[in-house]
Amino acid sequence: MKKYTLIFALFLFGICTSNANDPAYIKAMAKQLEALEKAQTTTDFQEVANGFNRIAEKNSEEWLADYYAGLALVNAGFRSQEGIKEKDAFYHEAKNHVEKAIKAHGENAELLTLKGYALMGELSADPGSRGQHMSSVVMGAFGKALSMDPENPRAMVMMAQMELGMAQFFGQGPEKACGMAQKSMQLFEKEAAKTSEKDISPRWGKDMAEQMITQCK
Amino acid sequence: MKTFITFVLMISASVGIAQTEIKGIVKDSKGEPLPGVNVFIQNTYDGTSTKPDGSFSFSSDETGDQILILQSVGFKKQELSVQLTGEPIENNVTLKESIDQLNAVTITAGAMEASDENKAVVLKPLDIVTTPSAMGDVVGALQTLPGTSTVGNDGRLFVRGGDASETAIFIDGLKVGNAFGTTANNVPTRTRFNPNLFKGSFFSTGGYSAEYGQALSSALVLNTVDIPVRNQGDISLMSVGGGYAQTLVGEKNSLTASANYFDLTPYQSLVKQNFDWERSPHGWDASISARQKWGNSGMVKAYLHKESSGMEIWQAEPGVDGKGSLVKIKNDYTYAQSSFKQIGKNDWSYTGGLSYSLNKDQIKLGGLDIVQQTELFHAKGVAVKDFSPAFSTKMGVETYWSGYEQSLVSEDLSRNFMDQQYNAFIESDYYVNNQLIFRGGLRSGYSKLNDELWIDPRASVSYKFRSDGQISFAYGTFSQLPEERFRVVDNELGNTKATHWILNYFHSKNGRTFRAEAFYKGYDQLLTFEGDVQFPEQLRLDGNGVAKGMDFFFRDNKTFKNTDFWITYSLVDSERKFGGYQTSVQPGFAPLHNGSVVVKHFISPLKSQIGMSFSMNDGYTYTNPNIPGEQNSKTKSYQDLSLSWSYLPKPNLIIHLACSNVLGRNNVFGYQYASETNDNNLFTGMPIQQGAPRFLFLGVFLTLSSDKKANQLNNL
Numbered sequence: 001m002k003k004y005t006l007i008f009a010l011f012l013f014g015i016c017t018s019n020a021n022d023p024a025y026i027k028a029m030a031k032q033l034e035a036l037e038k039a040q041t042t043t044d045f046q047e048v049a050n051g052f053n054r055i056a057e058k059n060s061e062e063w064l065a066d067y068y069a070g071l072a073l074v075n076a077g078f079r080s081q082e083g084i085k086e087k088d089a090f091y092h093e094a095k096n097h098v099e100k101a102i103k104a105h106g107e108n109a110e111l112l113t114l115k116g117y118a119l120m121g122e123l124s125a126d127p128g129s130r131g132q133h134m135s136s137v138v139m140g141a142f143g144k145a146l147s148m149d150p151e152n153p154r155a156m157v158m159m160a161q162m163e164l165g166m167a168q169f170f171g172q173g174p175e176k177a178c179g180m181a182q183k184s185m186q187l188f189e190k191e192a193a194k195t196s197e198k199d200i201s202p203r204w205g206k207d208m209a210e211q212m213i214t215q216c217k
Numbered sequence: 218m219k220t221f222i223t224f225v226l227m228i229s230a231s232v233g234i235a236q237t238e239i240k241g242i243v244k245d246s247k248g249e250p251l252p253g254v255n256v257f258i259q260n261t262y263d264g265t266s267t268k269p270d271g272s273f274s275f276s277s278d279e280t281g282d283q284i285l286i287l288q289s290v291g292f293k294k295q296e297l298s299v300q301l302t303g304e305p306i307e308n309n310v311t312l313k314e315s316i317d318q319l320n321a322v323t324i325t326a327g328a329m330e331a332s333d334e335n336k337a338v339v340l341k342p343l344d345i346v347t348t349p350s351a352m353g354d355v356v357g358a359l360q361t362l363p364g365t366s367t368v369g370n371d372g373r374l375f376v377r378g379g380d381a382s383e384t385a386i387f388i389d390g391l392k393v394g395n396a397f398g399t400t401a402n403n404v405p406t407r408t409r410f411n412p413n414l415f416k417g418s419f420f421s422t423g424g425y426s427a428e429y430g431q432a433l434s435s436a437l438v439l440n441t442v443d444i445p446v447r448n449q450g451d452i453s454l455m456s457v458g459g460g461y462a463q464t465l466v467g468e469k470n471s472l473t474a475s476a477n478y479f480d481l482t483p484y485q486s487l488v489k490q491n492f493d494w495e496r497s498p499h500g501w502d503a504s505i506s507a508r509q510k511w512g513n514s515g516m517v518k519a520y521l522h523k524e525s526s527g528m529e530i531w532q533a534e535p536g537v538d539g540k541g542s543l544v545k546i547k548n549d550y551t552y553a554q555s556s557f558k559q560i561g562k563n564d565w566s567y568t569g570g571l572s573y574s575l576n577k578d579q580i581k582l583g584g585l586d587i588v589q590q591t592e593l594f595h596a597k598g599v600a601v602k603d604f605s606p607a608f609s610t611k612m613g614v615e616t617y618w619s620g621y622e623q624s625l626v627s628e629d630l631s632r633n634f635m636d637q638q639y640n641a642f643i644e645s646d647y648y649v650n651n652q653l654i655f656r657g658g659l660r661s662g663y664s665k666l667n668d669e670l671w672i673d674p675r676a677s678v679s680y681k682f683r684s685d686g687q688i689s690f691a692y693g694t695f696s697q698l699p700e701e702r703f704r705v706v707d708n709e710l711g712n713t714k715a716t717h718w719i720l721n722y723f724h725s726k727n728g729r730t731f732r733a734e735a736f737y738k739g740y741d742q743l744l745t746f747e748g749d750v751q752f753p754e755q756l757r758l759d760g761n762g763v764a765k766g767m768d769f770f771f772r773d774n775k776t777f778k779n780t781d782f783w784i785t786y787s788l789v790d791s792e793r794k795f796g797g798y799q800t801s802v803q804p805g806f807a808p809l810h811n812g813s814v815v816v817k818h819f820i821s822p823l824k825s826q827i828g829m830s831f832s833m834n835d836g837y838t839y840t841n842p843n844i845p846g847e848q849n850s851k852t853k854s855y856q857d858l859s860l861s862w863s864y865l866p867k868p869n870l871i872i873h874l875a876c877s878n879v880l881g882r883n884n885v886f887g888y889q890y891a892s893e894t895n896d897n898n899l900f901t902g903m904p905i906q907q908g909a910p911r912f913l914f915l916g917v918f919l920t921l922s923s924d925k926k927a928n929q930l931n932n933l
């Protein structure tokens with residue numbers, strides 16, 4: 001009997017390792033998420049991206065590690081002071097992670113939002129010459145994310161930012177953009193209520209909404 | 218039970234062994250430390266990133282034979298076998314640079330790219346429509362680039378001492394026959410295609426790839442947009458006409474249909490013209506463009522364009538009083554093409570397609586009734602194999618079937634020819650590293666009509682300095698059969714020839730681009746004839762010549778806020794024996810000094826972009842029969858200042874106003890002389906002038922879509 005219990009236990013163990021509940025995976029993710037939270041400089045974000053990349057290499061059945069590697073690289077791009085070439089290299093690498101995850105796991109609202117975020121980075125690296133043709137591409141990515149998940153707070157707040165930029169450019173009122181920012185705030189609160197601090201699913205971006213709402217006042 | 222104990226023992230054994238410390242330093246092949254390299258044990262979470270001094274250190278609980286991986290963007294991934302025993306190990310590693318298309322050197326000799334990609338780009342697609350002097354014509358914007366000359370009474374593209382026929386135009390790699398509208402003598406024309414069809418272009422003023430042939434001087438490759446972003450309707454109302462375009466976009470396909478009508482009559486009745494129009498230029502065009510995604514990475518495109526236009530103009534004759542003779546022109550044109558691209562297995566990729574151009578001109582000149590029809594069919598297939606990131610080969614086959622017929626309806630006379638041409642080309646790129654690239658190619662051709670076989674070699678090399686600049690060199694020979702109107706007279710005519718040598722320096726950093734290029738172009742076997750160009754006799758290929766010079770280009774969108782400007786200077790020293798000339802002369806279409814300045818400034822509070830372009834040259838040569846020699850005189854300097862104002866009151870509405878030659882300068886492009894002397898025993902001359910002192914354009918562009926932000930800035 002004990003033998004069978006053991007086999008059963010080992011069997012369960014075997015299932016667990018290939019499952020998202022793999023404690024080693026969760027632990028590794030949590031460690032990198034903590035580092036991501038603390039990251040300040042381009043170098044920090046590059047290190048965090050490397051960390052997530054190691055997890056992505058080992059756990060190819062998970063899309064989140066590539067997702068966070070991409071997110072860290074987009075952040076590195078926004079922090080970079082080395083000019084357009086380095087910024088573009090970070091965004092390019094971030095998009096590679098997103099594409100890899102989409103190819104293996106299909107599109108979802110989070111990945112599309114992150115793709116839009118990377119494109120937004122490219123746009124803001126040279127708004128003069130990229131603004132015109134890229135703004136519709138960026139908004140297209142957020143639009144698609146919202147059509148897949150209308151409750152996604154990150155897609156909502158970034159769409160709001162784009163709307164605000166467009167409104168400022170054309171000298172229009174910020175009402176629509178600010179309304180969307182408010183909506184995203186509610187969505188962030190809803191998300192916070194549904195999930196816990198310990199979850200490794202995406203929960204970031206609330207500060208963007210807060211900042212926008214302050215701007216709107 | 219026994220197994221369980223072994224299991225437990227194994228676990229505790231592995232816990233018992235101390236962690237292994239792994240450390241080392243990572244450098245690049247030049248010995249510089251590499252920070253940010255991801256160093257880890259394969260299939261584990263154990264790893265770290267290198268520090269600014271290239272050093273790394275981490276520990277792992279793993280034991281036995283493992284693989285240590287080092288990876289960093291821009292470098293080849295390295296895998297090392299290590300044995301983890303608890304004893305510290307040290308590994309100093311050198312990473313080799315990988316060939317990285319994003320940052321590697323590109324060949325810039327002769328080439329100027331307009332695209333959104335962050336490479337050796339001199340123009341953005343948007344520049345084509347926002348350059349004031351261009352008036353929305355693709356070629357108009359290219360005339361502000363180095364190596365080109367503005368020939369205001371022609372309107373086509375003249376490159377480095379070559380005539381307009383020496384530039385070949387391709388859409389998605391396929392040849393376009395009669396890309397410019399048919400027009401009367403000395404009345405400028407424009408390209409037939411709307412700039413918003415294209416997402417980018419590649420314009421070469423020499424030394425270009427073996428993929429392109431039958432052009433002595435230049436190749437202009439226009440690439441069409443893939444799938445548009447959204448469903449929309451575009452309305453345009455202009456001082457010269459109007460149009461509508463509807464775009465429908467699906468998940469994997471799209472369809473755009475457009476129709477436009479123009480008539481210059483109302484405009485020309487309001488604004489005084491130099492030309493004596495009996496019937497102002499008028500016409501319509503309609504086009505359909507369809508796209509279908511093919512699998513994950515492929516695309517099939519189809520495009521059909523039809524247009525019809527006409528004009529009637531009185532052209533005075535020098536030394537003769539009165540209105541002169543009436544020239545009536547009616548033009549019908551069709552262009553159809555279909556192209557595909559697909560990525561295959563084993564690093565192969567394929568492109569290809571078919572194109573067909575049909576141009577029919579009906580010209581009434583005095584008592585003569587002339588009809589000419591040109592047909593061109595082009596089929597092309599290209600395969601590219603990437604043997605490694607550093608080495609790739611492109612190979613392709615092409616065939617051109619061309620037909621030309623010229624008839625004098627009133628006399629019931631006609632003549633024609635048909636030719637079939639077969640071409641093959643192969644070209645390889647080899648990256649020694651990210652700094653150095655070699656390209657070599659061969660192009661062969663065979664013409665059935667004159668039973669001639671030819672081979673043209675092409676070669677280029679480019680080296681990128683560590684300080685951002687790069688230097689390129691290109692060499693090539695180029696063959697081109699004479700224009701149809703000459704081949705129909707003498708079917709035996711073979712290729713005219715040119716040899717290019719080009720040295721280029723290119724530097725682009727932080728919004729500033731500098732480009733300098735020196736060139737030498739030798740012409741051989743140029744067409745010569747006796748008599749008038751309308752009725753040439755004794756056609757021979759015994760002309761030759763040289764065009765040499767240098768050009769400079771500087772663009773800056775950083776120094777002044779919201780301002781983007783570029784400055785161009787081209788020196789073209791050209792002499793050749795060609796056409797009806799008895800001696801070697803400087804052609805009338807090749808001024809020695811050419812320059813232009815384009816400035817664009819965005820004023821946010823006014824929601825407006827204002828643009829200014831100024832171009833000038835030192836004058837056009839012409840033959841004055843009253844003094845000895847050929848091309849013995851030169852006109853005064855050509856100068857044009859154009860201004861434009863684009864106003865965006867709402868995101869989906871644009872109002873665009875542009876004016877050419879604001880200063881009203883009376884530019885002269887040459888002189889025509891009477892064929893007989895007058896009472897004073899002199900040939901009477903008459904200047905070749907502009908159609909009007911200025912051209913004023915006003916347009917309102919409205920975009921209708923569910924997304925109110927879309928606009929037609931691309932259509933201006």
